[in-house]
Amino acid sequence: MLLASAALVGLCAAGAPPATLLDFSADEMQRIVRHGPWPPPRASDAGNAQAERADAIALGERLFFDARLSIDGLLSCASCHRPELAFTDSRERSLGRMLLDRNAPSLWNAVHERWYGWDGAADSLWSQSIRPILDPREMASTAAHVRSAIATDAELACRYRRTFGHAPAGDDEAVLVDAAKAIGAFVGTLVSGRTAFDAFRDALARNDRRAAANYPLPAQRGLRLFVGRGQCHLCHVGPLFSNGEFGDTGLPFFTRPGVVDPGRHGGIATLRASDYNLLSRWSDARDDDAATTKTRLVAPQHRNFGEFKVPSLRNVALTAPYMHDGQLATLDDVVHHYSELDLERLHADGEQILKPLHLSDDERADLVAFLGTLTDPYAGSWRPQVAPARCR
Amino acid sequence: MLAFAAGAAQASDDCAVALKAARPLFAEADGVRVAFVPRPSPPPVGRHFDVDFVVCSRSGVRSDAVIQVDADMPAHRHGMNYRAAVSPLSPGVYRAQGLMFHMPGRWRVIFDIALDGRTLRLTRELEVQ
Numbered sequence: 001m002l003l004a005s006a007a008l009v010g011l012c013a014a015g016a017p018p019a020t021l022l023d024f025s026a027d028e029m030q031r032i033v034r035h036g037p038w039p040p041p042r043a044s045d046a047g048n049a050q051a052e053r054a055d056a057i058a059l060g061e062r063l064f065f066d067a068r069l070s071i072d073g074l075l076s077c078a079s080c081h082r083p084e085l086a087f088t089d090s091r092e093r094s095l096g097r098m099l100l101d102r103n104a105p106s107l108w109n110a111v112h113e114r115w116y117g118w119d120g121a122a123d124s125l126w127s128q129s130i131r132p133i134l135d136p137r138e139m140a141s142t143a144a145h146v147r148s149a150i151a152t153d154a155e156l157a158c159r160y161r162r163t164f165g166h167a168p169a170g171d172d173e174a175v176l177v178d179a180a181k182a183i184g185a186f187v188g189t190l191v192s193g194r195t196a197f198d199a200f201r202d203a204l205a206r207n208d209r210r211a212a213a214n215y216p217l218p219a220q221r222g223l224r225l226f227v228g229r230g231q232c233h234l235c236h237v238g239p240l241f242s243n244g245e246f247g248d249t250g251l252p253f254f255t256r257p258g259v260v261d262p263g264r265h266g267g268i269a270t271l272r273a274s275d276y277n278l279l280s281r282w283s284d285a286r287d288d289d290a291a292t293t294k295t296r297l298v299a300p301q302h303r304n305f306g307e308f309k310v311p312s313l314r315n316v317a318l319t320a321p322y323m324h325d326g327q328l329a330t331l332d333d334v335v336h337h338y339s340e341l342d343l344e345r346l347h348a349d350g351e352q353i354l355k356p357l358h359l360s361d362d363e364r365a366d367l368v369a370f371l372g373t374l375t376d377p378y379a380g381s382w383r384p385q386v387a388p389a390r391c392r
Numbered sequence: 393m394l395a396f397a398a399g400a401a402q403a404s405d406d407c408a409v410a411l412k413a414a415r416p417l418f419a420e421a422d423g424v425r426v427a428f429v430p431r432p433s434p435p436p437v438g439r440h441f442d443v444d445f446v447v448c449s450r451s452g453v454r455s456d457a458v459i460q461v462d463a464d465m466p467a468h469r470h471g472m473n474y475r476a477a478v479s480p481l482s483p484g485v486y487r488a489q490g491l492m493f494h495m496p497g498r499w500r501v502i503f504d505i506a507l508d509g510r511t512l513r514l515t516r517e518l519e520v521q
Binding site for chain 2: 030233243244245303
């Protein structure tokens with residue numbers, strides 16, 4: 001860390017920067033460098049003993065795309081998390097068996113997140129996977145239906161047996177949880193690749209001015225706004241560009257006339273009531289496991305009402321529309337929202353973290369240009385790595 | 393006053409020695425002092441961390457205090473999203489588990505201590521990056 005800091009100071013002091021590299025201050029560069037490196041150390045689904053197993057990942061991939069898990073065979077996980085759309089569905093609010101209340105978030109890098117769902121009602125990928133399977137508005141399935149779907153398909157039954165060491169028989173709920181853990185194991189493999197920003201960030205970190213200068217100037221200017229006047233980095237921290245927590249963004253949170261989405265406030269209540277959280281009998285984490293810290297110690301507060309998860313900004317250019325209910329169509333709309341923020345809509349009674357920035361058109365375009373450099377070029381074209389052999 | 397100051401200094405030394413940390417931080421009020429160190433140090437932003445600490449009074453290291461550990465951002469008027477759990481780590485040494493600074497900036501670590509029939513609040517501000 002000291003070496004990195006010294007290198008950054010050296011970068012500032014070593015003569016005039018090239019014409020295509022802004023004169024970032026040492027403070028700016030330290031803030032930029034904190035958004036890496038990427039990829040981060042490997043992570044796996046919490047409370048999921050199967051998360052690292054290739055058999056579980058292969059089974060989970062099949063289940064993820066299998067509409068037979070839904071009660072009428074019409075919906076799969078991939079219906080709302082489409083690989084060609086960076087595992088979103090491009091809709092404002094997702095369409096299950098009816099129009100849902102929220103936007104489908106991308107699954108890229110979900111394994112590096114702390115909470116799942118816009119309200120953080122789930123504390124693991126496997127737990128989050130169970131919710132849409134059972135939700136009557138979505139896949140509307142049951143544990144018995146899921147067990148039957150797996151048990152009556154020779155390939156799935158074989159893969160289940162290979163993964164879990166026994167046939168998908170007996171306790172329906174146990175099979176449902178196993179299926180969810182396989183799905184969680186698969187989703188945990190979806191870590192996106194490096195981006196133009198990562199190359200720039202690493203060039204700054206190693207004091208390579210020539211390489212850093214390859215980063216487009218509009219993106220450099222946008223990044224300067226991001227870590228400076230915009231204060232975006234206060235919530236969108238670290239390599240994931242998210243602190244993993246929740247915030248009030250000053251948007252209306254009515255889902256329809258007279259109905260309010262309580263956001264994190266309801267999410268914590270749902271988490272605590274869940275039969276499938278990390279403290280439940282279905283979790284493979286011990287109660288004193290560090291992975292359970294968040295679930296044991298999360299503290300509900302009044303201000304949680306109307307707070308929604310701070311999303312990762314990696315691949316954000318691929319995941320329109322935006323915010324918890326997709327009410328902003330484009331990245332420019334998002335930047336405009338923060339630029340012209342309506343303070344009356346914010347709950348905070350202290351210092352305003354969010355302030356209207358009144359950005360010019362050019363500045364807004366620069367911020368959007370920067371956000372575009374957080375895109376992995378392959379994040380919209382996921383394909384299975386290899387065609388899996390038939391299970392015997 | 394001199395006697396008190398000498399006693400407080402001794403308590404500080406006792407605290408630092410008992411904590412076995414290279415560079416402990418301190419919070420102090422009304423003759424009670426806490427030596428503490430975040431684990432890891434410096435504390436990260438957006439990730440859970442622990443705080444190991446020792447409580448000292450003029451009589452030395454105390455293992456009979458009842459302590460709650462919290463943190464807030466005074467300028468933002470918000471606290472943490474998690475309630476830290478305090479447990480003894482070894483005689484006289486406590487660990488507060490599960491703190492999280494969810495954004496960079498100036499945070500205040502708060503030790504609420506019940507000791508000898510008194511309740512004290514000791515604080516120490518940290519600039520977190």
